[in-house]
Amino acid sequence: MMLINICIFLILSVNIQPKNNKPFKKVDMNPFITFAGARFDVKENGESTNRYIWLHGDEQTARMALEHHIKKYQGIAFFIASKTREVPFKKTIIDPNRIFSRRGAYHALRKFKPDWGSTVLENALDELDEERKFFLDILMPAQGGKLISVHNNFRGYNVHKEKRRSQKISIKKDQNPRDFIICTHIDDYKILERSPFNVVLQNLPPEQDDGSLSWEALRRNVRYLNIETRLGYLTQQKKMLDFVEKNLK
């Protein structure tokens, strides 16, 4: 709880006293927030309502692309402090992009701890519910703002695997199918379908919510964009971020 208080203090510059009444440590390093035991470093540039997030520690190209981007453009970017995809949580590990719903978190926890009893599991899910509320209140952009996440893929994952969940699809002949954008708003899609990049529109809830951030953004009617490229294709990912920044107002 204290970390959350610190983070709110640092980000919003509001004077919230920690519960134990000790003064805040002088924190000269980057502000951060925590969620599910993971720390997210926060980099802020200017006043824009745009929010950005890098969620998977093993997707280093996406981190570099976002670090470059947030120096150049305004908004607030959240970087997970991890080198691995899953992060430690209690006595297990968890995928940070599978815990944005209780259902998703249930399956994410069961994946690594199928033997956890129902009390332990319920307590962990209650804790995640509580933390998620704080985290999302800070992460989500104000009305009209965009939430942009950056990801990389390693092997088989590509735009064709998203077809089933998508309402509209625009695949470009000269683009690698592993580089693509997922968006949740039709107006953004209409611009992106005329871009050089592969894009799909996902503006209806899925049959089964897997706990990824995109579905939570959809529930909140937030303009969400996932910019996905092959690991190592930094120039491509920077170009896609640039296009979104310059063309989606």
Ligand SMILES: [Zn+2]
């Ligand atoms: Zn990812």
